[in-house]
Amino acid sequence: MDDDGDDIFMRSWTGTIIGPLSSVHEGRIYQLKLFCDKDYPDKPPTVRFHSRINMACVNPDTGLVEGKKFHMLANWQREYTMENILTQLKKEMAAPHNRKLVQPPEGTFF
Structure with missing residues (x-):
C-alpha cells in the first residue's frame, strides 16, 4: 500500500479517526491507509493503521x-463505503474489549 503519485484509479486513500470519548483513545488522532484493488467494491479494501494502536482486530x-x-x-x-469502515473502527475502539487496552505512545507509527 505504498503511496503512488500516479494513482489515476484513485485506489489509495488516507483516513483519519479521532479517538472516541471515555476510552483510552480519547483525543488521539489515528491515521489509516485504505487501498482498493481492482475488485473493489465487490471485495473490501485493505485497511492499515499508520498510527500505532492496540486493538483486537489490528495486527500489532x-x-x-x-x-x-x-x-x-x-x-x-x-x-x-470507506466512511462506514472508519465509523465502524471508531465504534470498535469504544467496545469493551478495546476501550481500556494499554496503547503505544502517542505519535508513534507502524
Whole structure:
C-alpha cells in the first residue's frame, strides 16, 4: 500500500479517526491507509493503521486491520463505503474489549 503519485484509479486513500470519548483513545488522532484493488467494491479494501494502536482486530506488527477479526471486512457488502469502515473502527475502539487496552505512545507509527 505504498503511496503512488500516479494513482489515476484513485485506489489509495488516507483516513483519519479521532479517538472516541471515555476510552483510552480519547483525543488521539489515528491515521489509516485504505487501498482498493481492482475488485473493489465487490471485495473490501485493505485497511492499515499508520498510527500505532492496540486493538483486537489490528495486527500489532503491521497495523493491518485483519478481516477475520473485523466484522465489517469479514462480512463485506458492496454497498459499504470507506466512511462506514472508519465509523465502524471508531465504534470498535469504544467496545469493551478495546476501550481500556494499554496503547503505544502517542505519535508513534507502524
